[in-house]
Structure formats: C-alpha cells, structure tokens
Amino acid sequence: xxxxxxxxPSISVSTTDTSGIQGGQIQxxxxxxxxxxxxxxxxxxxxxxxxTEDIDSENLDSVSILPGSTPVDVPATAAAGGVMNExxxxxSHKFGGMTDxxxxxxxxxxxxxxxxxxxxxNTGVRSFLSFSNTHARTWVGxxxxxxxxxDFGMRKDWQNGxxxxxxxxxxxxxxxxxxxxxxxxxxxxxxxxxxxxxx
Numbered sequence: 001x002x003x004x005x006x007x008x009p010s011i012s013v014s015t016t017d018t019s020g021i022q023g024g025q026i027q028x029x030x031x032x033x034x035x036x037x038x039x040x041x042x043x044x045x046x047x048x049x050x051x052t053e054d055i056d057s058e059n060l061d062s063v064s065i066l067p068g069s070t071p072v073d074v075p076a077t078a079a080a081g082g083v084m085n086e087x088x089x090x091x092s093h094k095f096g097g098m099t100d101x102x103x104x105x106x107x108x109x110x111x112x113x114x115x116x117x118x119x120x121x122n123t124g125v126r127s128f129l130s131f132s133n134t135h136a137r138t139w140v141g142x143x144x145x146x147x148x149x150x151d152f153g154m155r156k157d158w159q160n161g162x163x164x165x166x167x168x169x170x171x172x173x174x175x176x177x178x179x180x181x182x183x184x185x186x187x188x189x190x191x192x193x194x195x196x197x198x199x
Contacts, residue, residue: 002026002051004063005084011065019108019136021145022175023052028067028081037076037083041167044075045086052147053171056132058100058112059089059151088167091126091155092116107144108136114151127154143176 002024006013015024026033038045045054063086070079095118102110114130134147150170157163181189 003057004060005065008065010067017136017145018106018139019104019110019134019145020052021134021136021147021173023050026084028065031081033081033084035078035081037070037074037079039074039076039083039085041088041165042075042085051086053149053169053173055086055088055167055169056112056130056149056151058098058114058132059128059130059153060086061089062087088151088153088165089114089128091128091153092118093126094118104136106137106139108134110134124157124159125154127152138176144174145176146174148172 002013002015002020005011005026010029012027013024014027016022026036028036038051040054045051063084065082065084067082070076070083074083076083095116097113097115099114100110100112102108110132112130112132114128117127119126128151130151132147132149134145134149136145137143138145149172152166152168154166155163156165
C-alpha cells in the first residue's frame with residue numbers, strides 16, 4: 001500500500017528496510033500517519049508501521065488519500081493529517097488465479113499465489129484465498145526477515161443490488177532489529193565495501 005501512494009502530491013513515505021517487510025511511515029503535509037485515519041474497506045486500521053501485516057498489495061483494488069479535514073462519517077477519531085482508505089480485492093466472477101514472483105538484493109525472494117473461486121452456483125457468493133512468502137536478509141547488520149501471509153475475501157450479492165463483504169487476514173513475521181554500525185564500521189563499509197555483521 002505504501003508503494004501505491006508514495007508519488008502522490010504532499011505525501012512522503014519512508015520504510016525501515018529495503019524489502020518492505022517491516023512497514024514504514026507516511027508523512028502528509030508535515031503530519032505523520034499517527035495523525036491520519038487509516039481504513040481498510042472503510043473500517044479503522046492501525047498505523048503505517050503495521051500496514052504490511054494487514055493485506056498483500058496484490059489484494060488491493062485501490063488506495064485513496066483524502067488530505068485535510070475529515071468528513072464526519074469517517075470512523076476515525078483523530079485524522080488531522082487526512083484519511084487513507086484501502087479497498088480490498090473484489091473476488092472474480094470466474095474461477096482462476098494469479099501468481100507473482102520477486103527476487104532482488106539482500107537475498108530477497110517473494111512468492112505470491114491467489115486462487116479465485118468464481119461464482120459458487122447460484123448462491124451469489126464468490127471468494128478468493130491468497131498466500132505469500134517473503135524472505136530477505138536485513139540490509140544492515142546480521143539476520144533474516146521472514147513473512148508468511150494469508151488473505152481471504154468473500155462477497156455475497158443479492159438480486160436487489162445489495163451485497164456484503166468479508167475479509168480476513170493472517171500474518172506471521174520474524175523481523176530482525178537492525179544492528180546499526182559504529183562510525184569506524186560505516187567508514188570501512190563506505191570506502192571498501194566490506195560489510196559488517198553479516199554471517
């Protein structure tokens with residue numbers, strides 16, 4: 001979600017690690033995400049540090065930011081910095097799925113798989129289930145970050161145009177506390193490329 005909004009006007013996004021496993025922070029017009037209302041499908045969510053624990057980016061249909069004062073119908077008690085709303089994936093009417101694979105520096109690997117049920121008979125029910133696995137060496141110091149995540153979404157449509165949605169996520173994360181270098185370690189790394197603390 002943070003990658004989706006980082007290029008919007010007045011928005012500044014920072015992350016604590018290169019893989020995005022450990023979340024990040026949003027600044028909007030000088031205020032942080034602690035001053036924003038963060039919503040998933042209109043329901044309150046926690047601050048940006050933990051947004052990556054809520055949902056995989058592939059399962060977001062849209063992310064919108066409303067800067068400035070907040071409408072009274074938004075369920076947020078303190079939102080002087082605006083409101084960010086994430087809309088979860090709408091399950092497909094057709095059976096199918098998708099996969100996504102990423103590989104990068106610091107031994108980063110990420111695998112994502114989503115299965116779509118399609119319309120289940122004439123019940124008006126459709127759903128999706130996704131799993132992702134992310135693995136990356138910490139970018140500073142020693143250690144490995146791991147994240148395993150499940151998302152499940154279901155939608156029920158009625159003939160009168162009404163619908164109900166259900167979303168559930170599970171997240172299991174092993175994150176390393178970054179080991180920042182001393183001045184001499186950083187100097188050596190900067191001038192020789194010799195890393196520190198990696199085992």
